Amino acid sequence: MSDDLVVERSGAVATLTLNRPESRNAIRLEMYAELPALLRGIDDDPGVKVLVVRGAGTKAFAAGADISEFGRVRADAESARSYNEHVAAAERALEGMAKPTVAMVHGHCVGGGCGLALACDLRFCDTNAGFAITPAKLGLVYSLESTRRLVDLVGPAQAKWILFSGGRLDADRALRTGLVDAVTEPDALAEHTYSFAELVATRAQYSVRAAKQIVNRIVAGQLHDDAETTELRNSSFDTDDYAEGVRAFLEKRPPRFTWS
Structure with missing residues (x-):
């Protein structure tokens, strides 16, 4: 793993930092290429329950892809195709994680940075x-998958405004449109984000991950339970966490969940 991607862990919460503050955390091709394996490792770590993704410093989550390398890595249709495949694989890996993920956005979140935040x-x-x-400012076309994530959050009309104009949404508009889920003062963002992540880490993880699967299936168009979602629900009754949750409720104490 390069120094441009840093993974740290505090208790059950891991943090992935885009670590190029000198360039407002602009994302290089090598970083995209490294992300799938790195994210698989975090997902496979039984000690990690929640992942926070952020940019180094407080000026930017990421100012987008590193355009300074486009002359080399996107010089023609063939190299551009390879580049786009790496970007798509990185975003899919983040979106596809079984564990919950939270983007913590200080400052600028543009282009490819926004793509990772949406995932x-x-x-x-x-x-x-x-x-x-x-x-639209670079003569490029946003992928269908990335556009779908945007539409899922803000709806088709707002997605068209964002893509047609390339315009900037400030924090208030981002919250109103559903692009973000919470806005705080800059010095309160880390506390708010990590308090939420630590709260989720105390919940029954089988329940959390099953809920993520089911919500994603609904967003993808599934309307009714199938064998897999029925099994997800029924299997929860066989977990130690279910027994602990009921016991803790009756004993009026916080539950101590162990499933990971």
């Missing part, structure tokens, strides 16, 4: 945050 389950930002998706 997280939730997005918390500070009042200085600004969001933009800018293919």
